[in-house]
Amino acid sequence: MTLDRTPGAASARSVSGNGEDGNVRNSADGPFERFLRTIGWLAGAVVLLVLATLDVAVNAVQPIVVLLAIAVAVVMPRLRAATLGTGVLVLGAFLVLVALTVPSVDYGIVPFGFTVAVVGVVLIGLAAWRAEPVRAGFAVPLLLAGLVLQPTRLGNAKAAVVLALVIALGGVITSAAGLYLRMYQTNRHRQLIAAQQAQRTGIASDLHDYVAHHVTGMVVLAQAAQTVAASKPQAVLPALERIEAAGDEAMTAIRRMVTLLREPDAHARLSPPGTIADIAALAGHFTSDSGLQVRLSIEGEADTVPIDVQSAVHRVVMESLTNVRKHAGEARTLDILVRCHGRPAAVTVEVSNDGRGRGGGRSPDGGYGLKGLHERTAALGGSFTAGPRVPEGWTVQAHIPTRGAR
Structure with missing residues (x-):
């Protein structure tokens, strides 16, 4: 994976939850x-x-x-x-x-x-x-x-x-x-009630995205293990370990999200939402799993972007990588570009590959994954497109303004 940051880019850092994720607290009066x-x-x-x-x-x-x-x-x-x-x-x-x-x-x-x-x-x-x-x-x-x-x-x-x-x-x-x-x-x-319902709907969408991401990775690793089992048996064990880790992460996410869906007032907390800084780790895992060359470029001050926009950008990249695994098996390179414009007033994320298949999956009107991204970016006042590029490959692009986001 090639990581290219411009001089003004913010350094990656870990994100910890602060407990203020939109849930209504039923705590005692202060x-x-x-x-x-x-x-x-x-x-x-x-x-x-x-x-x-x-x-x-x-x-x-x-x-x-x-x-x-x-x-x-x-x-x-x-x-x-x-x-x-x-x-x-x-x-x-x-x-x-x-x-x-x-x-x-x-x-x-x-x-x-x-x-x-x-x-x-x-x-x-x-x-x-x-x-x-x-x-x-x-x-x-x-x-x-x-x-x-x-x-x-x-x-x-x-x-x-x-x-x-x-x-x-x-x-x-x-x-x-x-x-x-x-x-x-x-x-x-x-x-x-409306906020809780919207949150439950978002959690259900997140549940689909997380499960699709982890299960697709498990399928790719299992297929790779079967391919190399005869010629390189020593490579099977690491693949099985990664499958186990991905399964554990998926089950943890499912348990937390189902808990929130059943008990909207519960004090259970999800893991911190994905951020722009987390995209590097996401691309790194994808490189090690698929063997594709990933070129990542983050331009601008990502740390100043509101968390809602950062989470949406992270989700665009994650869903795009999932679709590459599904539909762009012949791809050799994958480019991830994140631009934070105007201090920033907007963020543009673009994920493209050179595969011959339909690397973007279904259109925004036909598939759950890209449809969810289209709805998420539209809810933040942004735009979303996905389609083939010239001469070959597929490009997913989202442009999200930061004004009014949290």
Whole structure:
């Protein structure tokens, strides 16, 4: 193998995984999230304490009612979606029943205290956000109606109208906020599902490419071992060892990928994606396995290329080498050229051979391998071509921009 790097080319280096491969982590909240949650609970406790003190000070309501309101405020946010909806529904029905059946009494400032009013309005927003949708559809308007009807039991009609309007406005605002949070979370969940599905589809494509690559190499080595078995029996053992190693690598890749396909939220990690620096080792293995002369040239600063583009370039080379094994048995030389343009703004990879067979395999519209490369480069905003070259041979070429890639 001939390795030709221009002066500006980056040196090869090993790539280690950083654990950030696009998988969604279900880890515990970090210190900052826990700090915000603690601040929120403290702020809520202070507000409840102030409201309770105000209710008791002005004799607006009995202390037992204040304590019940505080208990509801503490318990309700911890309930599951279905239980929360049922609880709010029962509370709303109770308030409506009280407003319609209990006779009017001179309660002073408000009929049931500031604490109950504020807790009820907050529960409306909480139910609109987190309660089970069907229950929330009944619970939110029922609780809002129960709160708005309470001021009608006041002796002062003017004060009753003002309080009812204030409570109604607060309930509408909190319910709108809850609905916004519900839609936001639903949208995030849909995006998460779509990302996981796209990742699973990519893993399935990778599974095909890895297996095709390793199995093709095993077949070539087995055929070579059979050819030289009679004349050079000493060459059979190294070939068998390489077949065993390729089989182990293929099985390892299959196990990891199938694990991710079965458990999209699992913490299993694939090996680090192939990079431009890894192409040298890929070409070296191909040379030792096939005996072809491989000329590799990498131009430009490969280290600055985003990892998605590097992985796609590596995949183009790997699939091209697999197709050469399958369809270009008479090839003598193989050229791999990787150009990183404009610091780089784009990367071009070209793999060509001088074989008489269809060294590129099927067309992008007809075969799984090249079709997968066509889809991968198109997803990154690039272009992909594969076809015969003059006077003989086959060329695979991909041009991938780096803008917007990760």
